[in-house]
Amino acid sequence: MLAWIPLFPLIGFLINGCWYAFFQAPVGGRKAHATLPGIIASLSIFASFILSLLLFLQLKDMPAEARVIEQTVFNWMHIGGSSGFHLDMAFRLDSLNTLFTLVITGVGTLIHIYSIGYMSHDATPGRFFSYLNLFCFAMLMLVLGASLPVLFLGWEGVGLCSYLLIGYWYTDDEKASAGKKAFIVNRVGDFGFLLGMFLIFTTFGSLDFVALKTAFISGHGALAAIPAGVSPGTITAICLLLFVGCMGKSAQIPLYVWLPDAMAGPTPVSALIHAATMVTSGIYMVARLNFMFSFSPTALGVIATVGAFTAFFAATVAIAQNDIKKVLAYSTVSQLGYMFLACGVGAYTAGVFHVITHAFFKALLFLGAGSVIHGMSEEQDITKMGGLRTRMPVTFAVFAIGWLAICGLPPFSGFFSKDEILWQAFSSEHGSIFLWALGAVTAVMTAFYMTRLFYLTFLGQPRFKEVAGPGKSHAAHDSHGHDSHAKPKDGAIHVHESPLSMTGPLMVLAVLSAVGGLIGIPHMSWLEKWLEPVIPEAAEAATHMVPSMEWVLMGVSVLGAVLGIAYAFNLYKDLAKAAKLKQRYAGLHKILENKWYVDEFYQGVIVRPIFNLSQALWKNFDVAVIDRVVLGFGRVTQWTGQSARTIQTGSIQVYAFVLLIGLVASVGYLIYGLV
Amino acid sequence: MALSEFQVEPWLVLAFCSAIFFIGLAGLLIRRNILVILMCIELMLNAVNLTFVTFSKIHNHMGGQMSVFFIITVAAAESAVGLGLVIAMFRTVRSVDTDEIQLLKQ
Numbered sequence: 001m002l003a004w005i006p007l008f009p010l011i012g013f014l015i016n017g018c019w020y021a022f023f024q025a026p027v028g029g030r031k032a033h034a035t036l037p038g039i040i041a042s043l044s045i046f047a048s049f050i051l052s053l054l055l056f057l058q059l060k061d062m063p064a065e066a067r068v069i070e071q072t073v074f075n076w077m078h079i080g081g082s083s084g085f086h087l088d089m090a091f092r093l094d095s096l097n098t099l100f101t102l103v104i105t106g107v108g109t110l111i112h113i114y115s116i117g118y119m120s121h122d123a124t125p126g127r128f129f130s131y132l133n134l135f136c137f138a139m140l141m142l143v144l145g146a147s148l149p150v151l152f153l154g155w156e157g158v159g160l161c162s163y164l165l166i167g168y169w170y171t172d173d174e175k176a177s178a179g180k181k182a183f184i185v186n187r188v189g190d191f192g193f194l195l196g197m198f199l200i201f202t203t204f205g206s207l208d209f210v211a212l213k214t215a216f217i218s219g220h221g222a223l224a225a226i227p228a229g230v231s232p233g234t235i236t237a238i239c240l241l242l243f244v245g246c247m248g249k250s251a252q253i254p255l256y257v258w259l260p261d262a263m264a265g266p267t268p269v270s271a272l273i274h275a276a277t278m279v280t281s282g283i284y285m286v287a288r289l290n291f292m293f294s295f296s297p298t299a300l301g302v303i304a305t306v307g308a309f310t311a312f313f314a315a316t317v318a319i320a321q322n323d324i325k326k327v328l329a330y331s332t333v334s335q336l337g338y339m340f341l342a343c344g345v346g347a348y349t350a351g352v353f354h355v356i357t358h359a360f361f362k363a364l365l366f367l368g369a370g371s372v373i374h375g376m377s378e379e380q381d382i383t384k385m386g387g388l389r390t391r392m393p394v395t396f397a398v399f400a401i402g403w404l405a406i407c408g409l410p411p412f413s414g415f416f417s418k419d420e421i422l423w424q425a426f427s428s429e430h431g432s433i434f435l436w437a438l439g440a441v442t443a444v445m446t447a448f449y450m451t452r453l454f455y456l457t458f459l460g461q462p463r464f465k466e467v468a469g470p471g472k473s474h475a476a477h478d479s480h481g482h483d484s485h486a487k488p489k490d491g492a493i494h495v496h497e498s499p500l501s502m503t504g505p506l507m508v509l510a511v512l513s514a515v516g517g518l519i520g521i522p523h524m525s526w527l528e529k530w531l532e533p534v535i536p537e538a539a540e541a542a543t544h545m546v547p548s549m550e551w552v553l554m555g556v557s558v559l560g561a562v563l564g565i566a567y568a569f570n571l572y573k574d575l576a577k578a579a580k581l582k583q584r585y586a587g588l589h590k591i592l593e594n595k596w597y598v599d600e601f602y603q604g605v606i607v608r609p610i611f612n613l614s615q616a617l618w619k620n621f622d623v624a625v626i627d628r629v630v631l632g633f634g635r636v637t638q639w640t641g642q643s644a645r646t647i648q649t650g651s652i653q654v655y656a657f658v659l660l661i662g663l664v665a666s667v668g669y670l671i672y673g674l675v
Numbered sequence: 676m677a678l679s680e681f682q683v684e685p686w687l688v689l690a691f692c693s694a695i696f697f698i699g700l701a702g703l704l705i706r707r708n709i710l711v712i713l714m715c716i717e718l719m720l721n722a723v724n725l726t727f728v729t730f731s732k733i734h735n736h737m738g739g740q741m742s743v744f745f746i747i748t749v750a751a752a753e754s755a756v757g758l759g760l761v762i763a764m765f766r767t768v769r770s771v772d773t774d775e776i777q778l779l780k781q
Contacts, residue, residue: 653704660704
């Protein structure tokens with residue numbers, strides 16, 4: 001039954017993919033509406049959701065220690081004798097990945113439904129939905145895999161789907177190259193992941209999670225020590241190599257550059273893949289292998305530092321971006337940094353908690369942004385928005401909830417998870433005041449830039465030309481074709497609320513963003529108890545702080561968030577004032593607006609030299625040497641043929657004469673030998 | 676001397692045979708008319724027949740004469756087929772000149 005969770009989306013992918021390949025892709029294929037492929041795709045992922053829910057309930061009824069469901073689908077490979085390498089295509093559901101499965105299928109279903117509305121004007125919805133389903137299949141395989149290779153299969157699968165979906169509108173050069181960038185940057189990370197996997201295999205002789213965990217566990221079940229014969233340095237190397245994989249997939253410094261560019265894809269894709277699910281797979285892996293990471297303080301320190309710096313760095317960039325999706329993209333990078341900060345200080349539960357709440361509110365924010373973009377006729381620049389509150393009331397309301405959640409105001413979900421992370425960063429034995437301070441400053445900046453985004457989009461006066469006289473009835477919006485979405489010549493647009501298929505999922509996500517944090521209230525956290533079998537208490541760093549400190553820090557972070565919000569409100573109430581401030585810090589603003597010139601740096605230091613080297617190799621070696629050799633072979637063959645063909649006269653008598661000579665020669669040789 | 680006792684030196688016969696054979700061979704190689712070429716082939720076959728008979732007589736062995744019967748049969752069949760081909764070819768190419776039917780060259 002377990003294997004059906006990933007199989008349902010695979011079936012959906014096959015149906016939509018075949019339909020697209022056979023009926024639409026061929027020249028002169030028929031036009032398609034998004035409804036039918038959308039419903040097929042949504043149903044298949046919804047079926048997975050139902051199944052995940054059933055299995056979750058089944059797990060819930062089991063005793064805590066026995067909460068595992070396993071299924072081996074087939075033997076993948078078997079090398080060597082009975083003691084050789086044996087690998088099964090096996091899935092294992094336990095208390096950790098059941099949460100991921102629920103989030104992926106649940107949020108996934110909502111985003112699929114949303115896409116029906118969002119992609120209604122697209123020319124090839126069959127292709128879009130088949131990719132989306134394929135992604136869900138790969139992602140579910142990633143979280144359900146019982147061993148590292150199965151996880152890696154999913155890991156590569158989601159990378160592929162991410163590439164396909166970022167470059168979905170591949171006729172646009174910029175979008176196609178954004179897809180390539182994502183893929184190539186991820187390859188760098190995957191290389192580290194692979195090396196880590198090899199090292200695990202040579203060290204432990206197994207890649208199965210349970211087998212690995214057993215190596216670290218003493219007789220009575222508690223985490224004991226590093227297995228005999230394994231040096232701590234090896235563990236650190238493994239952890240760091242695996243973390244390189246996480247840097248790529250989960251967009252950490254220095255491999256985060258692909259994620260902001262990934263926003264070239266359709267907005268539902270940004271919500272599902274580049275915010276809610278795929279980018280969190282690195283956190284999943286760290287949490288899954290927490291028993292190993294816990295034994296390498298060095299690796300944990302690196303993870304925490306990289307995470308904290310990523311969080312801070314991305315937040316600074318997000319402040320100065322004007323593209324609504326770019327702001328959200330950098331905010332995603334920043335939040336992912338938080339999650340790694342949590343993992344790095346040994347608070348895996350807090351990291352997973354933030355994954356869940358972030359999936360809710362970031363999917364909400366992205367889909368809300370998609371709704372805004374849809375309503376604004378593909379306008380993405382927040383400086384050209386404003387005053388959408390009255391024009392898109394539903395989107396405004398749900399976006400407000402997402403905004404409060406990411407700012408970390410109680411009682412919204414972001415508050416609980418972010419606060420837990422900050423507290424752990426401060427109090428755990430791997431944490432420090434420095435990490436906490438970075439996190440706290442980031443929280444203030446998050447509140448500021450999200451408020452800026454929110455204010456510029458929804459509040460204030462409209463800064464765009466509106467079509468005069470909103471005389472059209474609402475029903476007209478739903479039926480109008482794509483052409484009426486194009487902007488009229490004078491730049492005036494007709495802003496409208498999105499259809500129910502888009503606002504419905506938004507409302508569900510808004511509710512989840514509002515109450516999602518309740519699963520992890522400090523000191524009575526359901527989540528902590530639920531994850532106990534996978535992430536034991538011992539793995540959570542021991543706390544040795546005065547309890548009142550926690551309340552103080554909580555107060556500080558809430559105060560910081562409120563300050564950030566208030567400052568942003570105050571600043572953007574009067575745009576002239578904001579412009580003046582921008583003027584005063586023009587240099588800094590320029591740096592931030594250009595993302596610290598990291599892309600340019602990479603371009604100059606890595607991409608350019610490699611490009612030049614490739615060019616030089618191409619011209620001086622490929623063309624000059626290899627091509628010449630290969631073409632030379634061809635030319636020699638041709639010349640031989642040309643010369644040899646002249647002896648073929650076509651005259652039978654000549655042939656007969658040659659035959660005669662041959663015969664005489666042969667017979668002569670047989671009789672007299674070589675004279 | 677009765678006719679049955681008349682003896683010819685074997686080498687004379689064999690020399691005669693090879694003369695005929697090479698005449699046939701030369702004709703085969705240099706003549707351009709297919710009909711003549713066919714006749715040359717017949718000539719070569721009959722030279723070989725004569726050789727067989729000669730050696731049969733010399734060695735007092737009937738195997739050579741047996742072969743002659745086979746060769747005569749095959750030669751008959753061969754000339755039937757060959758003439759048929761020549762006629763078919765003439766119908767398409769309107770010629771029996773080998774210079775004009777070098778179709779293998781293309």
